[in-house]
Amino acid sequence: NEFNTITITIPPIIYSVVPSDYFEFSLLKIGAYPEKSEMSSVVNLNLSIHEIKANIKSSHRQAERKAERHGIIIKESNDYKTFYSILVRNLELRHEVRPTHTLTELQKLVKLFPEQIILHTAYHKDNMIAGIVNFVCNDNTVLAFYICHDHQYQDYRPLNLLFLHIFDWVIKGGYKFYDFGIFTVNEEPNYGLARFKENFGANGYFRKTLRIDI
DSSP states (O other): OOOOEEEEEEOOGGGOSSOOOHHHHHHHHTTOEEEEEEEEEEEEOSSOHHHHHHHSOHHHHHHHHHHHHTTEEEEEEOOHHHHHHHHHHHHHHHTSOOOSSOHHHHHHHHHHOTTTEEEEEEEETTEEEEEEEEEEOSSSEEEEEEEEEOGGGGGGOHHHHHHHHHHHHHHHTTOOEEEEEESEETTEEOHHHHHHHHTTTOEEEEEEEEEEEO
């Protein structure tokens, strides 16, 4: 197959064991040029517990307590079928798009990488009402690849409680950073989404895409 362009998306610098821009510089030297720069929200968990807690806004702590009052339970799960049904409804309602993976593809990835792909869920009684699929990318960083919740339970604030539990899990695993994912699409920011993530103590990091014409 013939092709005339190569597109490369460079992960944020926090994914590097040794932070360095050598790779990007090398691409620029051979003629690559910037195509777009998205912003990813990242929480630095390589801090003291006191500093991490201080960076989380009181509104999220209040939402955490509200979820607990509603009896929300957080647990790891292998019920990807139920999670996927919530994800599809969530994405169609909010963005009119489909997930990157089919359910079969996601289940296959989990089977191939059972230690690197973890589903954390929030339950109300016996019903899954929210979930986050986390990818353990390397020894430094965990990425929230899929985030969703059942809109009927939005006022219960399950995601707030879920993320705070995941932070504890990330810290116990010895990882340094938690990547919420991007809050921009084609460089256009979703300010509400950015604010939600910043209230957990997240900061913005570039996720650059370079292009090479052959």
